[in-house]
Amino acid sequence: MTSDTPALESPQKVDAGQQFIVAVRSLSPEDIEFVRRVLIGMSEQSRYLRFHSPVPIVSDWLCRNVLNPKDFECVTYLAEHHMSDRVEPIGFGQMIETGDGEADLSLAVVDVHQRKGVGHILMSHLIASATMRGWNIIQADVLAENTAAIGAISTWLGSPVSRHTESNRVKLRWHLTA
């Protein structure tokens, strides 16, 4: 069941620079539209990189699966771009516990807001939550061609402690040090 961090039930605003305000908050079951809008804001290539297979149509099933990934303990944060007249969903990041203090990481940022520090903001909240929960091994299953994600995650977590390549995918593991 999805569980959120109480401290972020209300959006926490972070200045990402260039008058770009991102609010990070925890996921709620009503957020299916939020998830849909983020996935629609990603190009087919970005969705392919996130889900490892082509996702030409953003279905209800897919959005619900992101919202509630089976019965695992999961932390999800959402990033919103706050403007004077509206709030735009721009990304989400998840860590899903896989047992023995390990968690799987995934991230998604809409194309027009990539490379503006949104992934960084989501990661800093995810890392704080993982530390609080005692998850000290973070894994990411990434397409080998996704050098941007591998580089980005290594920027936040340091060098991976292991790297296992199978076919076109790389499984990377990082130690989370408090």
Ligand SMILES: CC(C)(COP(=O)(O)OP(=O)(O)OC[C@H]1O[C@@H](n2cnc3c(N)ncnc32)[C@H](O)[C@@H]1OP(=O)(O)O)[C@@H](O)C(=O)NCCC(=O)NCCS
């Ligand atoms: C990977 C992803 C989440 C990164 O999010 P982001 O908001 O763009 O990342 P940030 O702006 O916080 O970037 C942080 C650092 O990561 C690295 N990085 C991010 N995108 C990069 C790119 N396309 N190429 C090279 N380095 C990149 C850089 O070091 C960057 O710091 P810098 O901009 O100061 O140089 C985003 O590109 C994305 O959603 N991609 C599609 C889905 C995906 O691949 N998900 C990951 C699977 S787990």
